[in-house]
Amino acid sequence: MTQHAYLVDDDEAIRDSLTWLLESRGVACASYPSAEDFLAAWDSSLAGCIVLDIRMDGMSGPELFELLCERGCKLPVIFLTGHGDVPMAVSALKKGAFDFVEKPCNDNELVNRVIEALKLDANQRVAASDSDSVNSLIARLTTRERQVMELVLSGKLNKLIADELQISMRTVEVHRANLLEKMGVRTAVELAQLLAGKR
Amino acid sequence: MTQHAYLVDDDEAIRDSLTWLLESRGVACASYPSAEDFLAAWDSSLAGCIVLDIRMDGMSGPELFELLCERGCKLPVIFLTGHGDVPMAVSALKKGAFDFVEKPCNDNELVNRVIEALKLDANQRVAASDSDSVNSLIARLTTRERQVMELVLSGKLNKLIADELQISMRTVEVHRANLLEKMGVRTAVELAQLLAGKR
DNA sequence: GCGCATATTGTGGAAATCCGCAATGCTGGC
DNA sequence: GCCAGCATTGCGGATTTCCACAATATGCGC
Numbered sequence: 001m002t003q004h005a006y007l008v009d010d011d012e013a014i015r016d017s018l019t020w021l022l023e024s025r026g027v028a029c030a031s032y033p034s035a036e037d038f039l040a041a042w043d044s045s046l047a048g049c050i051v052l053d054i055r056m057d058g059m060s061g062p063e064l065f066e067l068l069c070e071r072g073c074k075l076p077v078i079f080l081t082g083h084g085d086v087p088m089a090v091s092a093l094k095k096g097a098f099d100f101v102e103k104p105c106n107d108n109e110l111v112n113r114v115i116e117a118l119k120l121d122a123n124q125r126v127a128a129s130d131s132d133s134v135n136s137l138i139a140r141l142t143t144r145e146r147q148v149m150e151l152v153l154s155g156k157l158n159k160l161i162a163d164e165l166q167i168s169m170r171t172v173e174v175h176r177a178n179l180l181e182k183m184g185v186r187t188a189v190e191l192a193q194l195l196a197g198k199r
Numbered sequence: 200m201t202q203h204a205y206l207v208d209d210d211e212a213i214r215d216s217l218t219w220l221l222e223s224r225g226v227a228c229a230s231y232p233s234a235e236d237f238l239a240a241w242d243s244s245l246a247g248c249i250v251l252d253i254r255m256d257g258m259s260g261p262e263l264f265e266l267l268c269e270r271g272c273k274l275p276v277i278f279l280t281g282h283g284d285v286p287m288a289v290s291a292l293k294k295g296a297f298d299f300v301e302k303p304c305n306d307n308e309l310v311n312r313v314i315e316a317l318k319l320d321a322n323q324r325v326a327a328s329d330s331d332s333v334n335s336l337i338a339r340l341t342t343r344e345r346q347v348m349e350l351v352l353s354g355k356l357n358k359l360i361a362d363e364l365q366i367s368m369r370t371v372e373v374h375r376a377n378l379l380e381k382m383g384v385r386t387a388v389e390l391a392q393l394l395a396g397k398r
Numbered sequence: 399g400c401g402c403a404t405a406t407t408g409t410g411g412a413a414a415t416c417c418g419c420a421a422t423g424c425t426g427g428c
Numbered sequence: 429g430c431c432a433g434c435a436t437t438g439c440g441g442a443t444t445t446c447c448a449c450a451a452t453a454t455g456c457g458c
Contacts, residue, residue, distance in 0.1 A: 399458105402456085404455085408451085409449090410447105412447090413445080413446075415443080415445080416441105416444085418441095419438105419440095420439090422437085423434100423435085424433105424434085425433090425435105
């Protein structure tokens with residue numbers, strides 16, 4: 001999915017000038033005149049970042065942000081704000097908003113923030129994909145393979161694993177070989193590294 | 200080092216009432232009437248969190264925060280703020296400030312934030328200590344042991360390690376046994392897990 | 399009933415790991 | 429020169445890991 005900067009602002013002049021500005025820097029844009037419009041268009045496959053005005057008719061920026069968070073949206077959000085509201089800013093940042101930029105703003109500053117947000121989105125996608133891959137590998141293990149894997153990862157000898165599971169050592173070897181193959185690694189060390197942080 | 204809530208505010212009444220409030224909830228306090236006073240008292244062994252007023256005569260809260268960050272201070276900082284200043288709030292949060300609480304504030308809210316900040320401080324200390332411990336273990340390895348360790352962690356057989364380093368397999372075994380002992384682990388799997396994230 | 403997936407087990411042999419015991423050589427500090 | 433630390437190596441033996449080949453039993457879906 002191609003990354004876009006999703007511009008959400010009821011002021012058409014701002015949407016147009018931001019679109020022009022960002023596209024001249026190679027950033028694909030999609031603009032929406034209201035929070036409701038973007039919400040209707042959003043789905044979890046969208047890639048990029050959101051540039052979101054705080055004050056709009058109808059649903060406000062923070063309200064949209066809240067709803068997107070509830071729906072699991074991970075896109076970085078840059079708020080455009082013309083008035084100070086510290087509690088709202090603190091609250092949004094703590095909920096994961098990427099940044100606040102005050103209007104009127106320096107063109108370069110905003111574009112740079114957008115580009116940073118796009119980088120963050122890209123990095124998050126890679127990390128999530130890695131995590132999904134490992135999880136799907138684990139999901140393909142049989143119950144017994146998973147049991148043996150846990151014991152291998154706790155550093156036990158095959159002999160002790162056999163004692164603990166009350167099976168033969170040969171069976172432990174079979175499961176061990178199968179699980180390493182399914183996890184796409186050759187050794188228990190590689191397995192431990194693959195699963196680092198997932199335990 | 201005992202954790203304290205370090206209260207920095209030029210208003211004595213606020214310092215006193217916060218002290219009373221926090222101590223009645225079991226939090227040790229130390230208060231300072233100015234940013235300069237706290238800065239003079241600070242050193243990196245202090246444990247706890249900082250409750251910091253924004254507006255003070257002399258050095259301001261954000262200025263103190265800036266200086267502390269430059270000096271490597273990791274204590275969580277809760278800003279007390281009576282006026283909105285979004286860019287300052289956004290900037291401080293992005294630099295790692297723990298929270299902003301507006302004055303006048305709900306007593307329970309502030310105490311809860313302080314207690315959360317103390318927990319964060321404690322967790323950070325444990326994590327830093329773990330990291331230091333592993334680093335000091337690594338520092339005790341000889342050059343050769345470190346080389347062998349890297350190759351073990353990349354999953355190579357002793358035989359291949361011996362080829363690569365142009366030494367005998369017995370020597371690899373000696374280094375391998377020595378490094379595992381020095382790192383306090385019994386197997387390469389445990390070693391990989393100990394070093395997860397440090398590579 | 400048949401086929402498939404899974405779990406289990408045994409045999410035999412090869413390879414890898416581990417380690418006690420013993421020894422040599424080099425370097426740096428006292 | 430002596431000693432400690434480090435690097436290196438060999439021998440012999442024990443243990444562990446790995447796996448081809450082969451087989452049986454159970455449960456499930458068609």
